Amino acid sequence: KEVGxxxxxxxxxxxxKMMNLKGNPELTPKNLMRPLKNYGIACxxxxxxxxxxxxxxxxxxxVMSAVEKLLRQVDWGQLDYLVIDMPPGTGDVQLSVSQNIPIAGAVIxxxxQDVALLDAHKGAEMFRKVHVPVLGLVxxxxxxxxxxxxxxxxxxGSDGVRDLAKTLGLDILGDIPLHVNIRETCDSGQPVVISQPQSDAANAYLKIAMEIVRRLPVPPA
Known part of the structure:
Protein backbone atom coordinates (compact mmCIF):
# COMPACT_ATOMS: atom_id res chain seq x y z
CA LYS A 1 0.00 0.00 0.00
CA GLU A 2 1.13 3.55 -0.77
CA VAL A 3 0.97 5.82 2.28
CA GLY A 4 1.44 9.57 2.60
CA LYS A 17 12.83 14.78 12.85
CA MET A 18 10.80 11.66 13.59
CA MET A 19 11.10 10.45 9.98
CA ASN A 20 14.76 11.51 9.63
CA LEU A 21 14.09 13.85 6.71
CA LYS A 22 15.76 17.14 5.82
CA GLY A 23 15.79 19.45 2.83
CA ASN A 24 13.42 21.45 0.68
CA PRO A 25 10.85 19.74 -1.55
CA GLU A 26 11.59 19.77 -5.28
CA LEU A 27 9.03 21.24 -7.67
CA THR A 28 7.39 19.34 -10.51
CA PRO A 29 6.91 20.89 -13.98
CA LYS A 30 3.39 21.76 -12.78
CA ASN A 31 4.88 23.72 -9.86
CA LEU A 32 3.75 21.18 -7.27
CA MET A 33 5.95 20.19 -4.33
CA ARG A 34 7.27 16.64 -4.28
CA PRO A 35 7.02 15.02 -0.84
CA LEU A 36 10.21 13.83 0.82
CA LYS A 37 10.27 10.08 1.30
CA ASN A 38 11.74 7.73 3.88
CA TYR A 39 10.84 4.23 5.05
CA GLY A 40 8.55 4.01 2.02
CA ILE A 41 6.32 6.87 3.23
CA ALA A 42 5.88 10.15 1.35
CA CYS A 43 5.98 13.04 3.84
CA VAL A 63 -2.21 29.09 9.03
CA MET A 64 -5.32 28.10 7.08
CA SER A 65 -3.62 29.17 3.83
CA ALA A 66 -0.53 27.10 4.67
CA VAL A 67 -2.63 24.01 5.40
CA GLU A 68 -4.47 24.40 2.11
CA LYS A 69 -1.17 24.64 0.21
CA LEU A 70 0.19 21.53 1.93
CA LEU A 71 -2.97 19.73 0.84
CA ARG A 72 -3.47 21.11 -2.67
CA GLN A 73 0.00 22.03 -3.93
CA VAL A 74 1.73 18.72 -3.29
CA ASP A 75 2.21 15.96 -5.85
CA TRP A 76 1.19 13.03 -3.66
CA GLY A 77 0.87 10.63 -6.56
CA GLN A 78 -1.43 7.64 -6.19
CA LEU A 79 -1.94 7.01 -2.48
CA ASP A 80 -3.97 4.36 -0.72
CA TYR A 81 -3.90 6.29 2.56
CA LEU A 82 -3.05 9.87 3.50
CA VAL A 83 -2.47 10.19 7.24
CA ILE A 84 -2.77 13.75 8.58
CA ASP A 85 -1.09 14.46 11.90
CA MET A 86 -2.93 17.37 13.52
CA PRO A 87 -2.04 19.41 16.61
CA PRO A 88 -4.18 19.14 19.74
CA GLY A 89 -7.33 21.20 20.03
CA THR A 90 -10.09 22.38 17.73
CA GLY A 91 -8.49 25.32 15.94
CA ASP A 92 -7.80 26.59 12.44
CA VAL A 93 -5.88 23.51 11.29
CA GLN A 94 -8.66 21.06 12.08
CA LEU A 95 -11.26 23.32 10.50
CA SER A 96 -9.18 23.88 7.35
CA VAL A 97 -8.53 20.18 6.82
CA SER A 98 -12.13 19.12 7.40
CA GLN A 99 -13.43 21.81 5.02
CA ASN A 100 -10.90 21.22 2.22
CA ILE A 101 -10.88 17.46 1.72
CA PRO A 102 -13.18 14.52 2.41
CA ILE A 103 -11.93 12.64 5.47
CA ALA A 104 -12.59 8.92 5.79
CA GLY A 105 -12.12 8.92 9.55
CA ALA A 106 -10.49 10.59 12.54
CA VAL A 107 -8.57 8.96 15.39
CA ILE A 108 -8.43 10.73 18.76
CA GLN A 113 -5.02 12.28 32.50
CA ASP A 114 -8.02 14.56 32.99
CA VAL A 115 -6.39 17.69 31.55
CA ALA A 116 -5.63 15.94 28.24
CA LEU A 117 -9.05 14.28 28.12
CA LEU A 118 -10.76 17.68 28.07
CA ASP A 119 -9.16 18.45 24.71
CA ALA A 120 -9.75 14.92 23.43
CA HIS A 121 -13.46 15.18 24.22
CA LYS A 122 -13.72 18.52 22.41
CA GLY A 123 -11.82 17.11 19.44
CA ALA A 124 -14.20 14.19 19.07
CA GLU A 125 -17.24 16.45 19.28
CA MET A 126 -15.74 18.84 16.72
CA PHE A 127 -15.25 16.08 14.16
CA ARG A 128 -18.80 14.94 14.70
CA LYS A 129 -20.08 18.47 14.07
CA VAL A 130 -18.25 18.66 10.74
CA HIS A 131 -19.51 15.17 9.83
CA VAL A 132 -16.18 13.35 10.04
CA PRO A 133 -16.52 9.79 11.37
CA VAL A 134 -14.52 9.17 14.54
CA LEU A 135 -13.03 5.68 14.23
CA GLY A 136 -12.06 5.42 17.88
CA LEU A 137 -9.60 6.49 20.55
CA VAL A 138 -6.00 5.57 21.34
CA GLY A 157 -3.89 7.40 35.20
CA SER A 158 -5.17 4.03 34.04
CA ASP A 159 -8.59 4.21 32.42
CA GLY A 160 -9.22 7.84 31.49
CA VAL A 161 -9.41 7.26 27.74
CA ARG A 162 -11.55 4.15 28.21
CA ASP A 163 -14.00 6.12 30.33
CA LEU A 164 -14.12 8.85 27.68
CA ALA A 165 -14.71 6.26 24.96
CA LYS A 166 -17.72 4.95 26.88
CA THR A 167 -19.06 8.48 27.29
CA LEU A 168 -18.74 9.12 23.55
CA GLY A 169 -19.99 5.69 22.52
CA LEU A 170 -16.69 4.90 20.79
CA ASP A 171 -14.17 2.06 20.88
CA ILE A 172 -10.59 1.93 22.09
CA LEU A 173 -8.31 1.14 19.16
CA GLY A 174 -5.33 0.31 21.35
CA ASP A 175 -2.81 1.43 23.95
CA ILE A 176 0.69 2.85 23.51
CA PRO A 177 2.99 2.33 26.52
CA LEU A 178 5.27 4.96 28.01
CA HIS A 179 8.59 3.42 26.98
CA VAL A 180 12.09 4.81 26.62
CA ASN A 181 12.56 2.95 23.32
CA ILE A 182 9.71 4.90 21.73
CA ARG A 183 11.22 8.20 22.84
CA GLU A 184 14.73 7.28 21.71
CA THR A 185 13.68 5.98 18.30
CA CYS A 186 11.49 9.03 17.65
CA ASP A 187 14.35 11.37 18.56
CA SER A 188 16.79 9.49 16.33
CA GLY A 189 14.43 9.43 13.35
CA GLN A 190 14.19 5.64 13.36
CA PRO A 191 10.58 4.73 14.20
CA VAL A 192 10.29 1.78 16.55
CA VAL A 193 8.27 -0.21 13.99
CA ILE A 194 11.31 0.02 11.67
CA SER A 195 14.23 -0.17 14.09
CA GLN A 196 12.71 -2.68 16.55
CA PRO A 197 9.92 -4.42 14.60
CA GLN A 198 9.68 -7.39 16.98
CA SER A 199 9.32 -5.28 20.13
CA ASP A 200 6.15 -4.96 22.19
CA ALA A 201 6.07 -1.23 21.41
CA ALA A 202 6.15 -1.88 17.66
CA ASN A 203 3.41 -4.49 17.99
CA ALA A 204 1.23 -1.97 19.82
CA TYR A 205 1.49 0.46 16.90
CA LEU A 206 0.91 -2.24 14.30
CA LYS A 207 -2.21 -3.53 16.05
CA ILE A 208 -3.65 -0.02 16.13
CA ALA A 209 -2.82 0.53 12.45
CA MET A 210 -4.56 -2.72 11.48
CA GLU A 211 -7.60 -1.81 13.55
CA ILE A 212 -7.83 1.61 11.88
CA VAL A 213 -7.59 0.09 8.39
CA ARG A 214 -10.27 -2.44 9.30
CA ARG A 215 -12.67 0.35 10.26
CA LEU A 216 -12.06 2.56 7.23
CA PRO A 217 -14.60 2.42 4.41
CA VAL A 218 -13.54 0.44 1.36
CA PRO A 219 -12.38 2.91 -1.32
CA PRO A 220 -14.18 2.82 -4.67
CA ALA A 221 -12.54 0.64 -7.30
Whole structure:
Protein backbone atom coordinates (compact mmCIF):
# COMPACT_ATOMS: atom_id res chain seq x y z
CA LYS A 1 0.00 0.00 0.00
CA GLU A 2 1.13 3.55 -0.77
CA VAL A 3 0.97 5.82 2.28
CA GLY A 4 1.44 9.57 2.60
CA UNK A 5 1.99 11.47 5.86
CA UNK A 6 1.04 15.14 6.17
CA UNK A 7 2.33 17.04 9.18
CA UNK A 8 -0.44 19.59 9.73
CA UNK A 9 1.08 20.98 12.93
CA UNK A 10 2.11 24.32 11.42
CA UNK A 11 3.46 25.82 14.65
CA UNK A 12 5.38 22.76 15.84
CA UNK A 13 6.19 20.37 12.99
CA UNK A 14 7.86 17.19 14.27
CA UNK A 15 7.54 14.74 11.37
CA UNK A 16 10.87 15.78 9.74
CA LYS A 17 12.83 14.78 12.85
CA MET A 18 10.80 11.66 13.59
CA MET A 19 11.10 10.45 9.98
CA ASN A 20 14.76 11.51 9.63
CA LEU A 21 14.09 13.85 6.71
CA LYS A 22 15.76 17.14 5.82
CA GLY A 23 15.79 19.45 2.83
CA ASN A 24 13.42 21.45 0.68
CA PRO A 25 10.85 19.74 -1.55
CA GLU A 26 11.59 19.77 -5.28
CA LEU A 27 9.03 21.24 -7.67
CA THR A 28 7.39 19.34 -10.51
CA PRO A 29 6.91 20.89 -13.98
CA LYS A 30 3.39 21.76 -12.78
CA ASN A 31 4.88 23.72 -9.86
CA LEU A 32 3.75 21.18 -7.27
CA MET A 33 5.95 20.19 -4.33
CA ARG A 34 7.27 16.64 -4.28
CA PRO A 35 7.02 15.02 -0.84
CA LEU A 36 10.21 13.83 0.82
CA LYS A 37 10.27 10.08 1.30
CA ASN A 38 11.74 7.73 3.88
CA TYR A 39 10.84 4.23 5.05
CA GLY A 40 8.55 4.01 2.02
CA ILE A 41 6.32 6.87 3.23
CA ALA A 42 5.88 10.15 1.35
CA CYS A 43 5.98 13.04 3.84
CA UNK A 44 5.15 16.74 3.68
CA UNK A 45 5.61 19.20 6.51
CA UNK A 46 5.96 22.88 7.23
CA UNK A 47 9.29 21.82 8.72
CA UNK A 48 10.66 21.28 5.20
CA UNK A 49 9.93 24.90 4.28
CA UNK A 50 11.45 26.75 7.25
CA UNK A 51 14.61 26.54 9.34
CA UNK A 52 14.45 23.93 12.10
CA UNK A 53 14.62 26.50 14.91
CA UNK A 54 12.57 29.22 13.19
CA UNK A 55 9.25 29.98 14.91
CA UNK A 56 6.06 30.28 12.89
CA UNK A 57 4.41 33.47 14.15
CA UNK A 58 1.25 33.56 12.06
CA UNK A 59 -2.36 34.50 12.53
CA UNK A 60 -5.21 32.15 11.77
CA UNK A 61 -5.75 33.08 8.12
CA UNK A 62 -2.10 32.45 7.28
CA VAL A 63 -2.21 29.09 9.03
CA MET A 64 -5.32 28.10 7.08
CA SER A 65 -3.62 29.17 3.83
CA ALA A 66 -0.53 27.10 4.67
CA VAL A 67 -2.63 24.01 5.40
CA GLU A 68 -4.47 24.40 2.11
CA LYS A 69 -1.17 24.64 0.21
CA LEU A 70 0.19 21.53 1.93
CA LEU A 71 -2.97 19.73 0.84
CA ARG A 72 -3.47 21.11 -2.67
CA GLN A 73 0.00 22.03 -3.93
CA VAL A 74 1.73 18.72 -3.29
CA ASP A 75 2.21 15.96 -5.85
CA TRP A 76 1.19 13.03 -3.66
CA GLY A 77 0.87 10.63 -6.56
CA GLN A 78 -1.43 7.64 -6.19
CA LEU A 79 -1.94 7.01 -2.48
CA ASP A 80 -3.97 4.36 -0.72
CA TYR A 81 -3.90 6.29 2.56
CA LEU A 82 -3.05 9.87 3.50
CA VAL A 83 -2.47 10.19 7.24
CA ILE A 84 -2.77 13.75 8.58
CA ASP A 85 -1.09 14.46 11.90
CA MET A 86 -2.93 17.37 13.52
CA PRO A 87 -2.04 19.41 16.61
CA PRO A 88 -4.18 19.14 19.74
CA GLY A 89 -7.33 21.20 20.03
CA THR A 90 -10.09 22.38 17.73
CA GLY A 91 -8.49 25.32 15.94
CA ASP A 92 -7.80 26.59 12.44
CA VAL A 93 -5.88 23.51 11.29
CA GLN A 94 -8.66 21.06 12.08
CA LEU A 95 -11.26 23.32 10.50
CA SER A 96 -9.18 23.88 7.35
CA VAL A 97 -8.53 20.18 6.82
CA SER A 98 -12.13 19.12 7.40
CA GLN A 99 -13.43 21.81 5.02
CA ASN A 100 -10.90 21.22 2.22
CA ILE A 101 -10.88 17.46 1.72
CA PRO A 102 -13.18 14.52 2.41
CA ILE A 103 -11.93 12.64 5.47
CA ALA A 104 -12.59 8.92 5.79
CA GLY A 105 -12.12 8.92 9.55
CA ALA A 106 -10.49 10.59 12.54
CA VAL A 107 -8.57 8.96 15.39
CA ILE A 108 -8.43 10.73 18.76
CA UNK A 109 -5.19 10.18 20.69
CA UNK A 110 -4.85 11.16 24.34
CA UNK A 111 -3.06 10.34 27.55
CA UNK A 112 -5.37 9.15 30.36
CA GLN A 113 -5.02 12.28 32.50
CA ASP A 114 -8.02 14.56 32.99
CA VAL A 115 -6.39 17.69 31.55
CA ALA A 116 -5.63 15.94 28.24
CA LEU A 117 -9.05 14.28 28.12
CA LEU A 118 -10.76 17.68 28.07
CA ASP A 119 -9.16 18.45 24.71
CA ALA A 120 -9.75 14.92 23.43
CA HIS A 121 -13.46 15.18 24.22
CA LYS A 122 -13.72 18.52 22.41
CA GLY A 123 -11.82 17.11 19.44
CA ALA A 124 -14.20 14.19 19.07
CA GLU A 125 -17.24 16.45 19.28
CA MET A 126 -15.74 18.84 16.72
CA PHE A 127 -15.25 16.08 14.16
CA ARG A 128 -18.80 14.94 14.70
CA LYS A 129 -20.08 18.47 14.07
CA VAL A 130 -18.25 18.66 10.74
CA HIS A 131 -19.51 15.17 9.83
CA VAL A 132 -16.18 13.35 10.04
CA PRO A 133 -16.52 9.79 11.37
CA VAL A 134 -14.52 9.17 14.54
CA LEU A 135 -13.03 5.68 14.23
CA GLY A 136 -12.06 5.42 17.88
CA LEU A 137 -9.60 6.49 20.55
CA VAL A 138 -6.00 5.57 21.34
CA UNK A 139 -4.67 5.72 24.89
CA UNK A 140 -1.12 7.07 24.72
CA UNK A 141 1.49 6.68 27.48
CA UNK A 142 -0.88 4.22 29.11
CA UNK A 143 1.58 2.48 31.42
CA UNK A 144 5.25 2.63 32.41
CA UNK A 145 7.09 -0.61 33.12
CA UNK A 146 10.29 -0.37 35.13
CA UNK A 147 13.07 -1.89 32.99
CA UNK A 148 14.70 -3.39 36.09
CA UNK A 149 11.93 -4.79 38.27
CA UNK A 150 9.13 -4.85 35.62
CA UNK A 151 6.72 -3.12 38.00
CA UNK A 152 4.00 -1.27 36.09
CA UNK A 153 2.97 2.26 37.02
CA UNK A 154 0.10 4.22 35.48
CA UNK A 155 1.76 7.62 35.68
CA UNK A 156 -1.01 9.51 33.88
CA GLY A 157 -3.89 7.40 35.20
CA SER A 158 -5.17 4.03 34.04
CA ASP A 159 -8.59 4.21 32.42
CA GLY A 160 -9.22 7.84 31.49
CA VAL A 161 -9.41 7.26 27.74
CA ARG A 162 -11.55 4.15 28.21
CA ASP A 163 -14.00 6.12 30.33
CA LEU A 164 -14.12 8.85 27.68
CA ALA A 165 -14.71 6.26 24.96
CA LYS A 166 -17.72 4.95 26.88
CA THR A 167 -19.06 8.48 27.29
CA LEU A 168 -18.74 9.12 23.55
CA GLY A 169 -19.99 5.69 22.52
CA LEU A 170 -16.69 4.90 20.79
CA ASP A 171 -14.17 2.06 20.88
CA ILE A 172 -10.59 1.93 22.09
CA LEU A 173 -8.31 1.14 19.16
CA GLY A 174 -5.33 0.31 21.35
CA ASP A 175 -2.81 1.43 23.95
CA ILE A 176 0.69 2.85 23.51
CA PRO A 177 2.99 2.33 26.52
CA LEU A 178 5.27 4.96 28.01
CA HIS A 179 8.59 3.42 26.98
CA VAL A 180 12.09 4.81 26.62
CA ASN A 181 12.56 2.95 23.32
CA ILE A 182 9.71 4.90 21.73
CA ARG A 183 11.22 8.20 22.84
CA GLU A 184 14.73 7.28 21.71
CA THR A 185 13.68 5.98 18.30
CA CYS A 186 11.49 9.03 17.65
CA ASP A 187 14.35 11.37 18.56
CA SER A 188 16.79 9.49 16.33
CA GLY A 189 14.43 9.43 13.35
CA GLN A 190 14.19 5.64 13.36
CA PRO A 191 10.58 4.73 14.20
CA VAL A 192 10.29 1.78 16.55
CA VAL A 193 8.27 -0.21 13.99
CA ILE A 194 11.31 0.02 11.67
CA SER A 195 14.23 -0.17 14.09
CA GLN A 196 12.71 -2.68 16.55
CA PRO A 197 9.92 -4.42 14.60
CA GLN A 198 9.68 -7.39 16.98
CA SER A 199 9.32 -5.28 20.13
CA ASP A 200 6.15 -4.96 22.19
CA ALA A 201 6.07 -1.23 21.41
CA ALA A 202 6.15 -1.88 17.66
CA ASN A 203 3.41 -4.49 17.99
CA ALA A 204 1.23 -1.97 19.82
CA TYR A 205 1.49 0.46 16.90
CA LEU A 206 0.91 -2.24 14.30
CA LYS A 207 -2.21 -3.53 16.05
CA ILE A 208 -3.65 -0.02 16.13
CA ALA A 209 -2.82 0.53 12.45
CA MET A 210 -4.56 -2.72 11.48
CA GLU A 211 -7.60 -1.81 13.55
CA ILE A 212 -7.83 1.61 11.88
CA VAL A 213 -7.59 0.09 8.39
CA ARG A 214 -10.27 -2.44 9.30
CA ARG A 215 -12.67 0.35 10.26
CA LEU A 216 -12.06 2.56 7.23
CA PRO A 217 -14.60 2.42 4.41
CA VAL A 218 -13.54 0.44 1.36
CA PRO A 219 -12.38 2.91 -1.32
CA PRO A 220 -14.18 2.82 -4.67
CA ALA A 221 -12.54 0.64 -7.30
Missing amino acids: LLDADIYGPSIP MSMGFLIEETAPVVWRGLM ISTP QNMSVFQCPKCKHETHIF
